[in-house]
Amino acid sequence: MTAESPTLRGAAWSRIRELFALEPGAIHLNCGTVGAMPHAVIDTVDRVTRHWAGGLGDVYPPGNYPDHRAAIAKAYRVDQDEMVITHNATEGMARVIHGLDLHAGDEVLTTTHECYSVLSNFNLLRNRIGISLRTLTLPTGYEVRAEEILDLIAAAITPRTKVLAFAGITLFTGTRLPMRALCELAHRHGLITVIDGALLPGMLDLDMRAIGADFISCSGSKFQCGPLGTGLLYVRNKIHPEHNPLPLPTFWPVISTWYPMQGSPPPRTTTAIESDNMADYLQSAGSASIARGAALAAACALWDEIGRDRIERRIMELAAHARARVAERFGIEAMYSPGADPRLRSPLIAFHPFRKPEDAWNVNKIHEFTMRLQREHRLFTRWTEFDVVGSPHQHYASRLTTHIFNDFDQIDLAVDIMARTAEEMS
Ligand SMILES: Cc1ncc(COP(=O)(O)O)c(C=O)c1O
Incomplete structure (x- = not known):
């Protein structure tokens, strides 16, 4: 890719930035909502769509994406x-939640900092079959430590708790939850673990199995920079006791054209060898966008080529820089995202931009702030809303997110613009 290095693995970040179809002059600090697609991903959507547009082939087998899934799974x-x-991620989460074998009175333990896609689906289940839903408010702020979160959740588990559901990284405050430790806690209590991993792929160099969860539902269009309308769902389908010693949960793969039309699938395995292909049951669900799957696979292949370990390091370096600049300009007390405990840090940084603390309750003001950044500076961030322990009203925060196509100068410029705009509005 460069004169010095022919491969993406060794390419300079300035070269890697050129792979992305970024809007010239814009500053994209909103990967927590949507990533920027590489040109190669857009080209794949176009090429594969054109290939199948004539309707000349059997579209069903390629819509199961066996090879793409195998390659992505390996990554x-x-x-x-x-x-x-x-x-x-929303579709994956809905299919998990409605596929669980839950009954009236079973308790699901989760947090108020979950995405709408998680809370609305669990609430639907509460209304439909009478599960009980317990939502805990996570602590916020720079000084939060992993133990506070673990203790909060551990103390809320009861004999009725059946499921522990939480975001790997929360979208509101960018708190990276201690996933492995929470899963181990769940294992000790025999709980099913459901992780909303929307923000994880493309950011972290993940060993999904080693996290220890039963289900991880992810977005393909955020940090992984696949096309909008793509996601990944990990479903534990065999037992690796070192990662999760519990039996596989009963699971009903809703929306399927592959689940048997008569009789039942074989019993779920109790070993490291699968008895059945649960992912096929979920994947085979009528006609699918062949182009979408191919393009997500192209994005994943690009990440493998650049190096997922290298990508994670770079994202975190940029985030550390952004966190330091935000803390410097707005003060540590303005931060909703954790910073002191390295285990909880992520590249999503949420903070209160205004001088008056009560402006944290002013939705119009944070909305106008975010819109001004876009209109006047082509600076793309977002605002988030979430419960804060002890506050009678939800707080509204400004949130920025770093990715490999950003650089240090751009982050400095963005934080300057945010500080100036906030000052004008304070
Ligand atoms: C933590 C989290 N969960 C779920 C979602 C929903 O993701 P998707 O749009 O892929 O359904 C988002 C979107 O921002 C998110 O940040």
Whole structure:
């Protein structure tokens, strides 16, 4: 890719930035909502769509994406029977929640900092079958430590708790939850673990199995920079006791054209060898966008080429820089995102931009702030809303997110613009 290095693995970040179809002059600090597609990903959507547009072939087999799933699964250190290409994290999460074998009175433990896609689906289940839903408010602020989160959740588990559901990284405050420790806690209590991993792929160099969860539903269009309308779903389909010693949960793969039309699938395995391909049941669900799956696979292949370990390091370096600049300009007390505990840090940084603390409750003001950044400076961030312990009203925060196509100068410029705009509005 460069004169010095012919491969992407060794390419300079300034060269890698050129792979992306970024809007000239814009500053994209909103990967927590949507990533920027590489040109190669857009080209794949176009090429594969054109290939199938004539309607000359059997569109069903390629819509199961067996090869793409195998390649993507490998990148996340799992197998094809555990990996599904979905339409987004929301779809994956809904199919997990409605596929669980839950009954009236069973308790789901989660947090108020979950995405709407998680809370609305669990609430639907509460209304439909009478599960009980317990939501805890996570602590916020620079000084939060992993133990506070673990203690909060551990203390809330009861004999009725059946499921522990949480975001790997929360979208509101960018708190990276101690996933492995929470899963181990769940294992000790025999709980099913459901992780909203929307923000994880493309950011972290993940071994999905080693996290220890039963289900991880992810977005393909955020940090992984696949097309909008793509997602990944990991479904634990065999037992690796070192990662999760619990039996596989009963699971009903809703929306399927492959689940048997008569009789039942074989009993779920109790060993490291699958008895059935659960991901196929979920993947085979009528006609699919062949182009979408191919393009997500192209994005993943690009990440493998650049190096997922290298990508994670770079994202975190940029985030550390952004966190330091935000803390410097707005003060540590303005931060909703954790910073002191390295285990909780992520590249999503949420903070209160205004001088008056009560402006944290002013939705119009944070909205106008975010819109001004876009209109006047082509600076793309977002605002988030979330419960804060002890506050009678939700707080509204400004949130920026770093990715490999950003650089240090751009972050400095963005934080300057944010500080100036906030000052004008304070
Ligand atoms: C933590 C989290 N969960 C779920 C979602 C929903 O993702 P998708 O649009 O892929 O359904 C988002 C979107 O921002 C998110 O940040």
